[in-house]
Amino acid sequence: MQCEPLTQDASAPPTGARSRLAGLGSSRLVRQNLVLFVGGITAGVGGFVYHAVAAHLLGRALYGEVAVLVAVYAVGTAVNLILILVLARYASTLLTRGSPGGIRYLIVRTHAVVAVPALVFVGLMAALSVPIQQFLKLDSPIPVIWLGLAIAAIWFVAIPRGTLQGTQHFPALSTNLGLEIIVRTGTLVPLLLFGLAVNGSMIAILLGCTVAYVAGMWSLRDYRAMVPERARLRAMFSFSLTAAAGTIGVLLLYNLDVVLAKHYLNVDEGGLYGSLNKVGTILYFGTLSVSQVLFPRVVEAVSTNRHPGRLLLLSGAITAFLGACAIVVFALASRLIVLVLFGPQFLDDQPLILAMGFIGLGLSLVNLLVQFFMAVHDRLFIPLLAAGCLVEAVLIVVRHPTVAAVVLDVMVAIFALFCLLMVRAVLLMPKLRPEMVVEEDAAAL
Numbered sequence: 001m002q003c004e005p006l007t008q009d010a011s012a013p014p015t016g017a018r019s020r021l022a023g024l025g026s027s028r029l030v031r032q033n034l035v036l037f038v039g040g041i042t043a044g045v046g047g048f049v050y051h052a053v054a055a056h057l058l059g060r061a062l063y064g065e066v067a068v069l070v071a072v073y074a075v076g077t078a079v080n081l082i083l084i085l086v087l088a089r090y091a092s093t094l095l096t097r098g099s100p101g102g103i104r105y106l107i108v109r110t111h112a113v114v115a116v117p118a119l120v121f122v123g124l125m126a127a128l129s130v131p132i133q134q135f136l137k138l139d140s141p142i143p144v145i146w147l148g149l150a151i152a153a154i155w156f157v158a159i160p161r162g163t164l165q166g167t168q169h170f171p172a173l174s175t176n177l178g179l180e181i182i183v184r185t186g187t188l189v190p191l192l193l194f195g196l197a198v199n200g201s202m203i204a205i206l207l208g209c210t211v212a213y214v215a216g217m218w219s220l221r222d223y224r225a226m227v228p229e230r231a232r233l234r235a236m237f238s239f240s241l242t243a244a245a246g247t248i249g250v251l252l253l254y255n256l257d258v259v260l261a262k263h264y265l266n267v268d269e270g271g272l273y274g275s276l277n278k279v280g281t282i283l284y285f286g287t288l289s290v291s292q293v294l295f296p297r298v299v300e301a302v303s304t305n306r307h308p309g310r311l312l313l314l315s316g317a318i319t320a321f322l323g324a325c326a327i328v329v330f331a332l333a334s335r336l337i338v339l340v341l342f343g344p345q346f347l348d349d350q351p352l353i354l355a356m357g358f359i360g361l362g363l364s365l366v367n368l369l370v371q372f373f374m375a376v377h378d379r380l381f382i383p384l385l386a387a388g389c390l391v392e393a394v395l396i397v398v399r400h401p402t403v404a405a406v407v408l409d410v411m412v413a414i415f416a417l418f419c420l421l422m423v424r425a426v427l428l429m430p431k432l433r434p435e436m437v438v439e440e441d442a443a444a445l
Contacts, residue, residue, distance in 0.1 A: 030314075030318075032168070032170050032293045032297075033289055033290055033293050033315075033318060035170045035171055035174055036170045036173060036174050036177075036289035036292055036293055037174075037289045037290075038174050038178070039173065039174025039175060039176070039177035039178045039289070040174070040177060040285065040286065040287075040288050040289035040292070041286055041289075042177065042178035042181065042182070043177045043178055043180065043181040043285065044282060044285035044286045044288075046178070046181030046182055046184070046185045047181055047185075047278075047285060048278060048282060048341055049185050050181070050184055050185045050188055050201075050204070051063075051066075051067070051070075051275070051278045051341065051342075052340065052341040052342060052343075053185065053188055053189060053192070054066045054188065054192070054201055055275060055341070055342040055343060055346065056342070056343045057189075057192045057193075058192070058197060058198075059345065060267070060268050060271035060272070060345060060346070061267050061268070061271060062139075062197060062198060063271050063274065063275070063342075064262060064267060064268075064270045064271030064274055065136070065137075065138050065139065065143070065198045066198055066201045066274075067258060067262070067270075067271065067274025067275065067277070067278070068136050068258055068259060068262040068270070068274060069136070069138075069143055069144075069147055069198065069201070069202060070201075070205075071255040071258035071259055071262075071274070071277070072132075072136075072147060072255075072259065073147055073150060073151060073154075073202075073205060074251055074254075074255045075248075075251050075252065075255045075256075075259075076147075076151035076154075077151065077154050077155075077251070078244070078247050078248045078251050079114075079117075079151075079155045079158070080154045080155050080157060080158040081158070081243075081247040081251070082158075082240060082243045082244045082247045082248075083110065083114070083155065083158035083159065083162055084158045084161050084162035084165060085162070085239075085243040085246075085247065085295065085374060086162065086239060086240050086243055087106065087110065087158065087159065087162025087163055087165075087166055088162045088163075088165040088166035088295060088296055088299075089166065089239060089243075089295075089296075089299055089375075090106060090166065091103050091106060091162065091163050091165075091166025091167050092166040092167070092168075092296045092299045092300060093166075093299070094106065094166075095166065095167050095168075100223060100226055101226050103163060103167065103223050103226075104223050104224060104226045106163070107159060107160075107163060107220065107223060107224065110159050111156075111159060114155050114156060114158075114159070117155075118152040118155055118156070119152075121148060121151065121152055122148045122149055122152050124148075125144060125145060125147065125148025125151070126144075126145050126148060128144075129141035129142070129144035129145050129148075132144045135263070136259075136262060136263070137262070137263075137267070137270075138198070139198070140198070140199075142199055143198045143199050143201075143202045146199060146202035146203055146206060147202050147205075149206050150202055150205040150206040150209055153206055153209035153210055153213065154209045156209075156213050157180070157209055157212045157213045157216060159213075159216070159217075160176065160213065160215075160216025160217050160219060160220050161173060161176060161177075161212075161216055163220055163223070164176070164216065164219060164220070165292060165295070165296055166296055168296055169219065170293070172216075172219040173292075174289075175215070175219075176212055176215055176216045176219065179211060179212055179215055180208040180209065180211065180212035181208060182208075183207055183208040183211045183212070184204045184205055184207065184208030185204070185208075187203075187204045187207050187208070188200065188201060188204040191203055191204055239374075239377065242374055242377060242379055242382070243374055245379075245382045245385065245386075246370045246371070246373065246374045246381070246382070246385065249370065249382075249385035249386060249388070249389055250363075250366065250367050250370055250385075252389045252392075253363060253366065253388065253389060253392065253413075253414065253417075254277065254280070254281055254284060254363055256389065256392060256393055256396075257273075257277065257392060257396060257406060257409075257410050258273065258274055258277050260393065260396045260397065260400070260406075261273040261274070261277075261396065261400070261403070261406050262274065264396070264397070264400040265400065265403065265406070269402070269403050271346075272346060272348055272349055272403050273403050273406055273407075275338075275341070275342045275346050275349055276349050276352055276353075276356050276403065276407065277356070278341070279330075279337065279338075279341065279349070279353055279356050279357075279360075280356035280357065280359045280360040280363070281360055281363070282326060282357075282360060283322075283323050283326050283327075283357060283360030283361050283363070283364050284360050284363045284364050284367065286322060286326060287318075287319045287322050287323060287364040287368075288364075288367070290315050290318050290319050290322075290364075290368060291315070291319075291367055291368050291371040293315070294311060294312070294315045294368065294371055294372065294375070295371050295374070295375050297311055298311055298312075298372060298375035298376060299375055308372070308375070308376065309429050312368075312369075312372050312425070315368055315372075316365065316368060319361075319364050319365060319368055320361070320365070323357075323360070323361035323364055323365075324361075326357060326360070326361075327354070327357040327358065327361065330353050330354050330356075330357035331354050331357075334350050334351075334353035334354060335347070335350050337353060338350050338353065348403075351404075352403065352404060352407050355407050355408075355411060356407065358411065359407070359410055359411050359414055362411070362414040362415050362418050363414055365418055366388075366414065366417055366418050366421060369381070369418075369421040369422070369424075369425055370385060370421070372425070373421075373424070373425075373428075376428075378424075378428055380424060380428075381421060381424055384417065384420045384421055384424060385417065385421075387417070387420075388413055388414070388416065388417030388420070389413075391412075391413045391416065391417075392409065392410055392413035392414070395409035395410075395412065395413060396409050396410075
């Protein structure tokens with residue numbers, strides 16, 4: 001079995017540090033990461049500007065409502081992320097097999113599949129808006145309805161994004177990621193100044209999703225102009241289950257804590273923990289581009305009979321380096337971070353900023369491993385991920401006297417899960433073979 005080369009020209013092995021740096025510079029994986037990192041960091045920074053604006057203009061109590069609604073939105077985007085993974089996997093396979101018409105069919109068929117569930121979901125959120133309002137201690141059920149519309153909209157955004165990722169159109173994908181958050185944050189200020197408060201924060205999310213969908217479909221105009229070539233997509237269902245488990249598990253890891261903290265802590269502490277969670281996810285979203293590049297590259301590697309393990313190691317090194325840089329900043333400027341992002345009323349967060357940085361790094365590494373397992377279609381990671389989510393929830397339910405206690409609960413759960421997934425990865429590496437995914441993809445087509 002061949003190994004994935006770091007450089008396009010592997011004829012001359014590196015002889016020193018300079019050669020190694022040159023090799024990294026010519027690595028397609030590194031270049032693709034840099035392209036997508038720009039969009040990812042734009043989305044990440046814009047996301048925190050969104051929360052900073054909401055926190056400054058709304059105060060602790062109302063910002064607590066925004067934070068928990070955004071957490072529910074993030075969980076609701078599970079369908080979006082699952083669709084992205086499934087579409088990326090099969091678009092990559094269709095592209096490798098030289099079937100651009102099949103990609104056109106994939107786009108059309110996915111729209112038809114998503115439409116009805118999206119309408120049903122919006123109706124369900126409207127019907128349950130009052131019970132949801134009561135559980136989350138919101139002032140009004142109206143933001144829940146806007147939230148339902150935003151979640152349905154982001155499901156459709158998955159169609160262009162998954163296709164762009166699978167066909168490795170990373171510049172267009174990077175632009176799309178940045179555009180959504182720019183529109184979301186840019187419209188938030190006038191909506192809040194107009195007095196729409198929590199409703200305005202949800203409307204801003206909906207507007208960002210709408211613009212991202214339109215722009216994404218424009219990026220796929222070449223494929224949309226092709227004659228559809230019918231492809232057998234039933235085998236996608238099997239992978240969809242794996243993708244669903246991995247995606248929902250990771251989403252719960254960094255959103256379930258916010259929901260439980262809002263429920264069990266008082267109003268002020270719920271807002272404080274919501275802001276801490278957003279600081280912790282800086283690392284996650286800042287390194288998300290690494291896993292987005294890794295996934296189709298691993299599919300490509302196994303399809304061409306190359307071992308994907310080296311891709312995982314390099315991606316892990318990139319994630320760890322970026323995370324370490326962020327943690328250093330957290331350690332040196334925790335007070336400044338709180339003041340800039342949320343204002344002086346959130347200064348009680350300062351002692352816990354560094355801990356949230358480590359949680360964010362642990363979450364990033366967990367997500368990277370989960371993406372790798374899904375790419376090679378390994379299912380044994382699922383019970384491990386489920387156990388990690390369960391441990392996090394149980395720890396918070398049983399032990400939640402203060403914000404610091406909840407932070408410790410989350411840290412223990414995240415790093416225990418990371419250790420378990422690392423053991424699984426080490427055991428899996430010697431067993432990786434193309435047949436793990438190639439035969440299934442062949443059956444799908």
